[in-house]
Amino acid sequence: MAVKGIGGKVAKPDYSDNKIVLAMVGLPARGKSYLSNKLQIYLKWLEYDVKVFNVGQLRRTRARQKAQQSGVKEEHTASWFSHDNQSANESREKLAQDSLEMLIQWLKEGGNVGIHDATNSTHSRRAWIEQRVKQEKGFNLIFLESVCDDPAIIATNVALKVTSGDPDYKDISPEVAKRDFLRRIHEYEKVYETITEEHLSYLRIVNVGSNVTVSNIHGYLASRIAFYLMNLHLKPRSIYLSRHGESQFNVEGKIGGDSLLSQRGMQYAGALPALITDNIGDAPLTVWTSTLRRTIQTGSNLPYPKLTWKSLDELDAGVCDGMTYEEIEQAYPDDFANRDEDKFNYRYRGGESYRDVVVRLEPVIMELERQENILIIGHQAILRCLYAYFHNLPQADLPYIKIPLHTVIKLTPKAYGCDEER
Template identity: 30%
Template sequence: MPENIVTESSGRSEPLGDDTSIQPPQQPGNYMARVKSRWSNPFSESHNDADDKKISGGSGENIERDLKKRRISNSDFDAIHQEVSSDFISPAQLYSTESGRLFHAGQLCIALCGLPARGKTHLSVSLCRYLRWLGVKAKIFHLGDYRRSYCEKKNISQTFWNPLENANEREEIVNECISDIASYFENDKGQVVIYDAINALSKDRLDFHSLLTEKDVKVLFIESIVTDERLLHKNVSDASKSPDYENWDPEKATENYISRIKIISPIYQEMNEPELTYIKFINFGENIVINNDKFGFLVKKIVFFLMNSRIKSGSVFFARCSNNKLKFKSDPPLDEKGSEYFKKLNKTLLDYISKSKGDNFYQNIPIKSASKNEKQPPIGFDGQHENDFVVWTSTRLRTIQASQSFTKLGIKTRERTQLTQKNPGDVEGLTDEEIKEKYPEDYEKHQQDPYHHRYGRAESYHDLAVKIEPLILEMERMSGDILIIADETVIRVFYGYLMACSCNEIPFLEFPQNEIVQIQYNAYSNIAKRITIEGVDP
């Protein structure tokens, strides 16, 4: 008797026969993995060249080459604000639907609200990054971008307006933004919009809610409240990095930003509308209050992410293992060459952090005793302070030994099974020519989709992306610096998350052994840098 499967776009239950009778999906996806080929080839004849141009900016015939090379030549570019195609496949996406919507959640608008310096932009960007990673087609609409564009078109000063004043200008700007939001939902198969604005007045919030619910779009408000003076001071200090203060003197930018807070504070109305669904996000995860939750699984995922989200002060550093040519199952100790490599890595990184923090970082770390009665702090406390430093390694012997030079300095080190390199399976040790001769069909499929395809008894990059999700949430919870020592295959996936790479780009990212990669958090977009390790071959 054939099974029934419910399609998310229609909600109808349709019979399924044998695998041979299943038609190819109209959108890329595994459709519950009932056929061998889970994802369609993004470079097939049916693929839309116009959509590709949104991703890579190249011509149709050069798309594949451009996607392979874009990250290598633009490693410092965070694509979180870049347009994605209607059939975009996210790195950790488990399935797809004809409608483009996942988790039976329909369309959702997340509207941020709160006074300036409450981390709304940081929150909107990090939330969009996570949702896209899961496969949700999400986009951020920063009202500030529309204000700057409006001022540029009108050739007027890019000032900041009191919500009670300049009513005509404000209405024009807000209407343009809302029009683009509606278009994104209706024409671009968008599922989630993140509306980044102050939304100071209750009347404006109620009007916004009514307007979108009429279009069958659910609205979730997230109000960011900061009562911690230290956190507030940091947010104000970071304001000079926002697009509003490009080429400004940092001190003048801070003064101007404080004046904005003074303008808004007397008129801001805290959320208490009982008919609205909202989350009060207090001190970035210290406390969360939910009102009128009725939106199901996707909102639960969002709440779970918020519980793990923090304002970041540190960076994420990536360094490769010393020997990437070992077989997957082999686990030898660190050799002399590897020990020398990690000594140089240790000195290069800690000198760099010391210089950036303005003090001698690694000589001022308190060395803890090794008393057997002393308990190790819970993992949940790792990286909570902005000056904390944590090292993650895989459970392989050579990486554990490599981390000992950090442990001796009192730096916390953690072993993570998820950081084990991608299993090559049956093709381990084979050259391209040997794989092509021995497994011609698999070889062709791998060339078409190196991210999702896996050889016999192997893992794919997609498998790694799904496997590291708990580590991503743990990383989001940290405020300080973290060093991840891992195989290049694992670093590619982490980098893909932090820099919003597509699954077509991740397999082609390159991380030479003589470089440490730094991802520096920024409220609007992350920045990637390369730090050279002197005396080490690429």
């Protein structure tokens, strides 16, 4: 007779008490949107409800709507951003205020972290934001100032702005767009005031991670955000993901366990060093494995420093460890069906769900963000979670990502995404 109740579904954590307004501060081309995007990906991966409210996007949306209604296109060239342009000043302030009101309303409706992506570059603007947020019970305000004095980073950000299809510079040559954008930056520099208000909760990030100042940051989520931002950098690097070579349990169709490699798995382990070396050349690389024998065995021939992580161990199948899926279906048909319906939330009795694994992997993500070239030899469920983080994929899709055996996936983080090669 079938036994029921070997596991159950894990509920999403209740984060309803977390209400943070994160207001960006900084000149254009200083990485504010990059930091906003990275934070959004990280916190969404941890299942917080996060949304970026970008004032520039709101400006462009309203300008497009106005043009459709009136037939007259409003030009937002550098002069529109001049502090001496009173009419434009009023329009910019209205956009910032409306964007903040949308953010606050969204938090009231259940959101956790609203990111106000704007320059917010004067004491008076920040004072207004502070006073407005204070009117909302239980809301916390953090300013995040992005400072950049590295000419190479600024040049890269400017080039990205004028060549990435930004609507402000549609149908304009890159040379003309660059000149106008640099003039826009100059207009903001005339009135820019760095954060000196000692009573504010704020983080100051210099050159996207080379130096970080943390002031008056309190609470679990705020501290988590600060720690994550402290680990970011823009150095070129790649992250290589590979499942262990085929194991004896793979051959037998069993899940979990700590089996050794099969003959085919040994062949893959033998071929892996040449594959990695041909790709990375003389660049430094560190190999991370789980504590299980099949990953350690797969990396044993690699001529690089190695680090073993307990956090990289395969999803714990609990009482089903060592069984085939056919055996699980026969012994526990109800639970087999429940897991098939919701693989992300289903937790084996005595084991884990994918949701549990995501929480377990947070320290790995933190360390990955601060490292350079890394090869992770891991397990299917683990690599699915890491892959989903770097590609910003929904949690519901995570358990179905294809991570085949005997394949190396090369991920190269970029400013606003991640390139992939296989």
